Amino acid sequence: MSNRRAFLGELIAEAIAILIVISFGCSVAAMIVLYDPNPYKNAYWGVCITWGIAVTISIYVTGAISGTHANPAVTLSLALYRGFPWWKVVPYWAAQLVGAFLGAAIVYALYWNVIDHFTATQHLTRAGGGGAGIFFTSPGLAVTPFKAFLDEIILTAFLMFGIFAVTDEYNTMAPQANFGALIIGLLVAIIGASAGNLEAWAINPARDLGPRTFAWLFGWGPSAFPGLPSYWWGPILGPLIGGVIGGGLQHLLIRPFLPRNKPVAGPN
Structure with missing residues (x-):
C-alpha cells in the first residue's frame, strides 16, 4: 500500500470514528431535549453510557487504521508526548471536523421533523436556541462561560491522563489485547x-x-455562533489545553516510573 493511500485511509478512518460518536451521542441528546417526558429523566447513566459505548465502537471500527484519535485534543497530545508526526496533526483535525459535521447531518436527518414539532409546540425558534442542545454544548445551571471553559480543561485532562495510562506500552496493569477500547469508552461515560x-x-x-457549525448553517444562527451565551470558544480551547495538561501529567508523573523491561501493548 502506498504511503499516500495509507494516509488517506487514516483520514477516512478519523472522520468515520467521530461520525459514529456524534451520530449516537447527539441522537441520545435529541431523546433528552425533544421529548417530554424524556426517556432518560430518571436514567441519566443511559445517556453517559451511550456516549461512552459510541466511543468504544468507533475504536473497534477504526483503531487498526488510524489509532482512533477522534478528538483534536488527543491528536495534539500524541504529537507532543508520543511521537505522532506533527505534519499529520492539521489533516487529522480537518478529518475529525468533517466527520463530526457529517454525524450531525445524520442526526438531523433522523430528527428534523421532531425538532420542528418541538420548536412549534414550545413556541421557540432555532435562532433563539430551540433544540440547540441536540448539537452543541453550553454552560449549565449557575455556570458562567469562563467557568465552563475551566471545567473543560479539568475534565479533558482526566480524559487524556486516562487514555495515556490505558495505552501506555509499559503499563502492566493496562487492559490487555483490545479491551482498552471498552475502558476508554467507560472513562468517557464516567x-x-x-x-x-x-x-x-x-x-x-x-x-x-x-x-x-452544522447547526449554524441549518437555522440556529446566532444561538450557535457566538452562542447563547457567547461560549463557542470554550469547548475548543478548553479541551486542547486540558489534553496537553493531562497527557503531560501522565507522561511526567507516571510513565517514567513504569517498568521498562517488558512492554505489554502498543500505544495508539
Missing part, C-alpha cells in the same frame, strides 16, 4: 456521569465545533 451537567462535557473540540 466523566459524563460525574460532571456532565456542568456544560455537557464536550471534552473534544470537534465534538462541539462540527455539530455547532
Whole structure:
C-alpha cells in the first residue's frame, strides 16, 4: 500500500470514528431535549453510557487504521508526548471536523421533523436556541462561560491522563489485547456521569465545533455562533489545553516510573 493511500485511509478512518460518536451521542441528546417526558429523566447513566459505548465502537471500527484519535485534543497530545508526526496533526483535525459535521447531518436527518414539532409546540425558534442542545454544548445551571471553559480543561485532562495510562506500552496493569477500547469508552461515560451537567462535557473540540457549525448553517444562527451565551470558544480551547495538561501529567508523573523491561501493548 502506498504511503499516500495509507494516509488517506487514516483520514477516512478519523472522520468515520467521530461520525459514529456524534451520530449516537447527539441522537441520545435529541431523546433528552425533544421529548417530554424524556426517556432518560430518571436514567441519566443511559445517556453517559451511550456516549461512552459510541466511543468504544468507533475504536473497534477504526483503531487498526488510524489509532482512533477522534478528538483534536488527543491528536495534539500524541504529537507532543508520543511521537505522532506533527505534519499529520492539521489533516487529522480537518478529518475529525468533517466527520463530526457529517454525524450531525445524520442526526438531523433522523430528527428534523421532531425538532420542528418541538420548536412549534414550545413556541421557540432555532435562532433563539430551540433544540440547540441536540448539537452543541453550553454552560449549565449557575455556570458562567469562563467557568465552563475551566471545567473543560479539568475534565479533558482526566480524559487524556486516562487514555495515556490505558495505552501506555509499559503499563502492566493496562487492559490487555483490545479491551482498552471498552475502558476508554467507560472513562468517557464516567466523566459524563460525574460532571456532565456542568456544560455537557464536550471534552473534544470537534465534538462541539462540527455539530455547532452544522447547526449554524441549518437555522440556529446566532444561538450557535457566538452562542447563547457567547461560549463557542470554550469547548475548543478548553479541551486542547486540558489534553496537553493531562497527557503531560501522565507522561511526567507516571510513565517514567513504569517498568521498562517488558512492554505489554502498543500505544495508539
